Amino acid sequence: MKELSEVLQDWEAVIGLEIHTELTALDTKMFCNCKLSHDDEPNANVCPVCLGLPGALPVPNKRAIESIVKAGLATNCEIQRHSMFYRKHYFYPDMAKNFQTTQGPVAFAMYGHLDLDVTGRGAAERPDCAFGEAEAQSLASASANAEGLSTSMTSTMREGNQRAGHLASYDASSLQMPERREDGSYTVPIRILRIHMEEDAAKMVHVGGAEGRITAAAESLVDYNRCGTPLIELVTEPDLRTPEEARLFMEKLRRIFVTLGISDCSMEKGSMRCDGNVSLRRRGETKLGTKTELKNLNSFKSLHDGLAYEICRQAEVLEEGGIIYQETRHWEPSRKRTVVMRVKETADDYRLFPDPDLAPFDLDDESIDRCRGEIPELPDAKRARFEADFGIKTADAEQIAGDPEFAEFFEAAAAGMAGKEAQTVANLLVNEMIAYLKGAGVSLAESGIAPAQVAALAKLLATDAISSNQAHEVFEAMAQTGDDPNKIVDERGMRQVSDAGALQPIVDEVLANCADQAQQYRDGNQKVIGFLVGQCMKASRGKGNPKLFNELLRTSLS
Known part of the structure; x- marks a missing residue:
């Protein structure tokens, strides 16, 4: 099998993501008052509503809907005033009522975008960062077709027109991707089709087998505590072209959602996970190839590596004259390969129709404005401010700004600083602090380390009173004893002579x-x-x- 870099010279990968995020900041489930917790005894937090028992009526969680409105506003989406809940039918043990409550053609948030900055090795993964001329013409044609549709169309056609307009929602100059900057980096706009609300399914535990999958299991257990958890799904347009762009997009989205305070976005615990859709076409072609879907990618590395493998696999099949089938595949990290799970379902297979137990939902301007007023400073704005006010490096500013707890800590530690001292504070957080917290298995709040201690250590480093190697020793002692860094340096005779x-x-x-x-x-x-x-x-x-x-x-x- 060819390497990814070789494949992407001849083939263009077309990638779209479906990112699922549990609203873990809430107290109760989406349509009932059951406690929202995954740490309790199995099946302890269930009721007739989330188990779908006859006669039980669901009631939407207002705070959950406010959370999705905030998510939409933070990702430049249009908030839809009128929408409905639908029933998505399927037969599997993780949903006792045999359907999942979701949204239909119109979601709470639609037609947004995020600008993605791609640098370093990520930028090198893409052999060219410009749309081909043919693709630009295709998008322009979509826009023209959208404008030419009759105003007296059906609701289905109207949605199609909106989507076509979204395909060309950037002006003509933006149809061509921006040129690479001198360092090889580039910025690419990634369009978001929709962010819709649905309920999560129960947790399946497959006992037996190395991969923990149902096919090799001796028995399967179901925990319905997770069933009914408020879940938002963000669907991108197929604008991503490399596995690294997909990884960077998901990382950026995670930083936004964490900053909004709507979810902990823990991929390890499953509160954020991703499905990746990918197809190939020869460079210069505009017709999309047959896509495959990689299901439940639960880490940034799995997202990148799974897409990279699937791109190379599809290229090998096509170059040998084979056919790509539309199917759902599973990424096996241990074997570094994808395997077929099932032939892809179509929308008809789910028999979607409006939920008769839930009335159409209307959002007014007042509630939307209230949500907008509660949105904090977002990571991109905070990163730019950290660069301007403190003079720290872009990469460090981005990493710190993406974590609200770290950002608050940094601002307290670097108060009154700029340039070398502020950059030293950033270095200590990005390197020493993160390594210590990971090794100790504690959070920043649990560490007991105060901003004033980090500020004092940064000043010792910035004034060359100690070396970087000594700073590591001082940080460890500071974390264990709680002593002031100056005291530790003097007691151990570590202060450097700079005369x-x-x-x-x-x-x-x-x-x-x-x-x-x-x-x-x-x-x-x-x-x-x-x-x-x-x-x-x-x-x-x-x-x-x-x-x-x-x-x-x-x-x-x-």
Whole structure:
């Protein structure tokens, strides 16, 4: 099988995502008052409504609907004033009533977009970042067809017209993707077709078999505690072109939802998961190929690797003259391959129709404006502010801004700082803090580390009072004892000497004792300077400033 980079030279991957997110911040389920918790005893939080018993009537969760309105506003969607709930029928043990309550053609939020910044290795994964001329013409044609449709059309045609208009919702200049910047990065708009509300299914536990799948299980258990959990599904248009773009999109969406406070978005616990749809077409073609769906990708790595494998698999099948079938596939991380789960269902298979137990739902301007007023500063805006106000690197600003707890901690620790000191605070959070929390298995709030302690440690580093290696030792001691970093440094005699007058005699002594290495440097061997700095640090018993030693050595050897 060819490598992904080779495949993408000849084939264009067309990728769309369906991202499912549980609204874990709520207290009760979507259509009943059952407690929303997955940590209780199996089947402890159930009632006639979520079990679908005869005569039980559902009532929509108002806070859940407010959450989806916020999600729509934060992703530039149009909030639909009038929508309905539908019944999606299927026969499987994870839904006792044999149908799932969802939304129909009109969702609460539709026709949005997010701009995706792709940098580094992610940008390199895409061989070209521009739409082909043929694709641009295809989108322009979709727009023209949409404008030409009659105004006296059926509701189904009206939805089709809206969707066609969404296909060309960017002006003509945007039909061609932006050019790559000097560093190879680019920004691409990813359109969102809809964000709709539905209820989650029960949790199936398949006992036996290495993969924990039903086909190899000795028995299957059902826990209906999760059944009826408010779930939102975001569906993108097929605008993604590489597995890395798909991963970055989902990461960005997770940061937005966490900032909104509507979900913990834990992929490990299953509160956020993704289905990926992918098809291939030869470069320059506009006709879409047959797609396959990768189901329940539960990590960013699985999303990237599963799509990458499926792209390469489809290319191999097509190049050998085979046929791609529309089917649902499962990604097996242990074997690094996809396998067939089932032939893809169509909408007709679900026998969708309006739920007779739920009245049509209307949203008024007042409720939408109230939701808009409750939206906090979103990650992109916060990242830009951190860059402007504190002068920290874009990558660090993005990572910190994407976690509300970390962002608040950073602002408290870096208060009154800018430039080198603020960047040092960011470095400590992104490197030392995250590693410590992961190793200790605690949250930032549980760590007991205060912003003032990190600020003090950052000042020690920024003023070269300690080295980066020493900072790691100080951070560990600070986390374990709760002591002030200055106290730890002084008690352990770690404070560096940064007085050139005090260090110059050490440099002179080292150069006198290492005449051969000094001559190698003068002859052009720049690497030997590292050895000489090491000798100076040894002579100073680790208390000399290595940066200053480096400068003094180069000056003395010039």
